[in-house]
Amino acid sequence: MTIPTAADHKRYFIDTLGVSERLMERCLGEALSAGGDYADLYFESVTSTSIGVDESLVKSASQGISVGCGIRVLSGERTGFAYTDDLSPERLLRAARTAALIASGPAKQQVQGFTSPTTPELYPVAGASTDAEIAGKLELILRADRAARAYDSRITQVRAGYNDELRRILVAASDGTFASDTQPLARFNVFVIAKDGTNTARGSSGGGGRITIEYFETVKTPEHFAREAARTAILQLGAIAAPAGEMPVVLGPGWPGVLLHEAVGHGLEADFNRKKTSAFAGLIGQQVASSKVTVVDNGIIPNRRGSLNVDDEGTPTRENVLIENGILRGYLSDKLSARLMGIPSTGSGRRESYQHITMPRMTNTYMLNGEDMPEDIIKSVKRGLYAVNFGGGQVDITNGKFVFSASEAYLIEDGKVTAPVKGATLIGNGPEALKYVSMVGNDLALDEGIGTCGKSGQSVPVGVGMPTVKLDKMTVGGTN
Known part of the structure; x- marks a missing residue:
């Protein structure tokens, strides 16, 4: 080595x-x-x-x-x-x-x-x-x-x-x-x-x-x-059919940050905002999430899948604060978007290979720790869903609407995690969903290192993460 x-x-x-x-x-x-x-x-x-x-x-x-x-x-x-x-x-x-x-x-x-x-x-x-x-x-x-x-x-x-x-x-x-x-x-x-x-x-x-x-x-x-x-x-x-309807949802730490990546992260890439096709266009300095939410994109974490010493334009990567205490602070930019929008390049110019052009992309995107104990977050829910792991998902960048399937989820009943469920999907709007975040745990975890992000036909390795998070309400699609 x-x-x-x-x-x-x-x-x-x-x-x-x-x-x-x-x-x-x-x-x-x-x-x-x-x-x-x-x-x-x-x-x-x-x-x-x-x-x-x-x-x-x-x-x-x-x-x-x-x-x-x-x-x-x-x-x-x-x-x-x-x-x-x-x-x-x-x-x-x-x-x-x-x-x-x-x-x-x-x-x-x-x-x-x-x-x-x-x-x-x-x-x-x-x-x-x-x-x-x-x-x-x-x-x-x-x-x-x-x-x-x-x-x-x-x-x-x-x-x-x-x-x-x-x-x-x-x-x-x-x-x-x-x-x-x-x-x-x-x-x-x-x-x-x-x-x-x-x-x-x-x-x-x-x-x-x-x-x-x-x-x-x-x-x-x-x-x-x-x-x-x-x-x-x-x-x-042994899982039972997932419930359906609007209810509190608790997201587990780590890989559930993929929901944040898809539903929010892509909307904060500068090219979408330069073209005004993102739900976040023109909102810098405005409240776009609960005051408990701080989201960063960090390309300088050692050994992480999304990390890079320099991006594909030769710009050193860095930690970029995207949302701070619910306030939108900035976008992820490459050199082209930076010049046209009059903003700094954030070291976010990435490409799949030499056969592809550069565009603004995420590296390792995650929500920072809050002050709540994870067990207190579970105890606060009378009846809801605890989503620990996710499979596939889709998001519309123009309006922030998303649909994600949970590959591992459980019922929360009277403040306790009970039966595993199958067939659960989370349906919502990224900017709106973040406004319903009422509790953020102190157990931030990053994913195991499997993330691959697709955009405009290009795939690049990325990382995601979050602590345990409670959303007061979200639409759950199920079969029960």
Whole structure:
């Protein structure tokens, strides 16, 4: 395990891939040759491994390498973009000319001298995979398979998988930005099916982050994830039908923060607000939630799935306060939105790969601790729902309306958590729902490291979290 320096990150592209600073300057000059306010080059090299086991048999195994460069030119609100998987000078200059012609405009900027930002080192970087490491990864998966089957005889099917990647990036821009990073990412997943007669239930669990394989030996083991998936499935076998109607809802700590991510976080991304398609557009400085609610997006938490030393525009990430004591304080912005809206860039420019353009995205989004004891929050509810874990969900950014399905939930009766329920959905409006937050626990937890966020056809890794939270009323969809 090594902690490379910023110079090490850059040397990979210069020494290994043969991309010199002089070539980068030529490409930026070519990108701005037809006019434009700004241009950047995003070099990327990714090595990845994926292994899947189904019914104790290896059903998939792959390793891959991807290398390329995306070239972007901004002219006002126009974006010219081209990419190439060939890093020869001829292909890079051709891509730069293509992007220039798409975004041609009257302004013409000069390329400034490169300056490297000072960035933290938030995560360790492992070396390239070896055959022995592949064997070790497979053994982790088989351990999960065995542990899930041993949990209960009613577990009838087990699928498990391991995925990791090592992503190297270098960003060179006409404003002088010259930043690089090496980003590890790993994720472990377990899915099970349980049967009891004609009754069938499913359970899943997983985790990871910007970590090395040692994490799954020393912090969260395959047995941990296997038992959690099996526990959820067995629990659902005995669950009763969820109630329906308006009632108090208590959200558990950790992964239920995905509701906050979807119902509120996307609406606070600057591009939606610049275009006035977000329910939060024009509301900075106004009360948008209960005074007990403070929401942050934090890209500098060590080893977290959504963390980055620099974003995909070369801007150092940071902690951004979005909602403070119920007051909307700001949006998540990339360089384009920052310039057009006259606001700072928050280090939130992200992209799926060199083949995609940058847009404002979340990193690790969560609600801060309150002062209430979690047990007091439960005791305060006469009859309601306690939602511990969530599956899928949908949200309409324009009005904030959302629908989420709870994969693990319980009744609250007379201040006590009682029977598990199945088929529960939470229906509401993000900005409105936050106004009904009446109690916030002191037990903030982040998710296990499984979040992947989709936007405009692009997927990026993210983190979510929250403490135990009580909403005085929310519409619950159920079958009872």
